[in-house]
């Protein structure tokens with residue numbers, strides 16, 4: 405696949421409602437609305453409720469009129485935060501280049517890791533489904549704006565790729581509010597002059613958009629032409645550390661274990677040097693056919709000893725399918741903390 409397609413937008417499907425269904429399976433299959441105070445608003449609803457026209461940000465009393473037989477449950481923010489943390493822990497085992505947009509949404513830039521965007525999506529989707537039990541949708545493209553449009557394409561459990569050659573036509577049918585930078589108020593202004601879709605917007609020249617939208621007009625003009633220079637910015641301070649090597653493809657465990665052992669002591673020295681400890685260990689391999697695979701484990705406590713890293717990486721390694729020869733092996737340590745903070749936490 406095109407290696408420029410390195411931006412992923414991920415979005416949990418009906419997140420709050422899905423957590424409620426997961427915790428209480430008897431809610432499944434019926435319309436479910438999160439938000440139960442009459443004066444409040446709907447924070448999320450499941451897909452069954454959406455069929456009745458219910459959507460998030462709608463007042464609860466209106467949702468009750470549209471769908472009186474729905475189950476209404478209160479908002480349990482603490483629980484959603486806890487699950488969100490688990491989802492992001494999985495994402496961070498893949499890369500640190502993650503920009504969280506909200507509790508259930510993020511951009512991921514995979515240009516620094518040896519995985520294709522499809523492999524990355526598959527990894528996150530499979531792990532989140534198996535370890536947590538929730539589904540999510542993904543968009544893949546060459547910039548943030550298009551990745552976000554793509555993840556919304558085909559929910560739930562969607563996956564859409566937008567490539568350069570699909571542009572700009574693929575955006576034409578969208579209502580113009582879909583364009584990042586056009587809010588409700590600006591949209592109203594456009595309606596008044598008969599501009600409703602991205603196609604209509606596309607026919608306007610740049611100066612006119614600046615007149616309508618201020619300096620953001622230039623960005624909107626570029627965005628619908630597939631130009632968006634915004635970078636994925638990770639707020640995480642500590643990156644992961646890792647070691648990997650490529651070699652003549654082999655199946656020989658002696659050689660492969662030797663690498664794991666070497667990496668473990670390299671990484672342990674590195675941690676101790678920098679006063680760090682790690683909680684998540686990942687082992688990645690590349691098979692002879694160039695497909696990449698990764699196994700990760702997050703421990704209940706932080707480690708920095710070579711023997712601990714080696715033991716866990718061997719366990720992880722033993723989970724891989726070994727029918728094919730391996731041409732690359734590596735260990736990555738993430739979820740790092742400074743030893744000082746770690747000690748403080750222990751004594752707390």
Ligand SMILES: [Mg+2]
Nearest residue numbers: 415416418508
């Ligand atoms: Mg969502």
